[in-house]
Amino acid sequence: MGPVASFLIVPILAEMGASVFGWRFVIEAMGWFCVAFGILFMVIAKGGRTPSPRLSLAGVSAIVKNPMGWLFAWLAGLGVAGEIAAYSVLTMYLTEERAMPADTAAYLLSVSRLAAPFTVFLGGWLCNRMGSTKTLALCLLSFAVSLLLMAAPWRSVYLPGMFLQPTVCAMIFPPIFTFLVAQFAVKDQATVLALGMPIGCFLGVGAIPALLGLSGDTLGFAAGFVILGAVVAATLPLLA
Secondary structure, three states: OHHHHHHHHHHHHHHHHHHHHOHHHHHHHHHHHHHHHHHHHHHHOOOOOOOOOOOOHHHHHHHHOOHHHHHHHHHHHHHHHHHHHHHHHHHHHHHHHOOOOHHHHHHHHHHOOOOHHHHHHHHHHHHHHHOHHHHHHHHHHHHHHHHHHHOOOOHHHHHHHHHHHHHHHHOOHHHHHHHHHHHOOHHHHHHHHHHHHHHHHHHHHHHHHHHHHHHHHHOOHHHHHHHHHHHHHHHHHHHO
């Protein structure tokens, strides 16, 4: 729930802190909270006491040569992109291409994220019932459909897509990590995470938002949503 809930809670806390105490207080408080909770976690955490196997060139090479490692990184990138990429351009899309007032766009953007912290549980429940592969396929298909709906010119179509998109993207993460557990031995999972998550974050936080921005400058944000939707849909055969 942490990442998806942060889209709702952190902006509110930041605005409240900045309006009362100033922006420096917000940054300093965040730093001290990180220090305090890091120490607290180190003291009370129950798991993770066993060191991972020593990293070796042979072990890294084996994972790099394994297509499932690259698929995990790609899936992680799509999941992060679902949370960050669309969110980063939606306000501009609504105001510039759909002529929506800025305050209305900001309000709808916030409200559209309300269900996401709760649908994470739905993703986990479906994963337990259907397995990680089928749940991932369902989530990715829904993600692609939501992007195509968002690209539509009619408010009655793009607004439901805007609300569907963060909801289904929040569901992706439980099956992604279940997929990791199913595909790799315990001794390799830490290395796969260490290699795959930076690639996924590069895609989801950097490359895909940049491509959506480039599309907005040239073809329009709606075209960018269509292209991203096609890319997401093209991932489905890789799960077979």
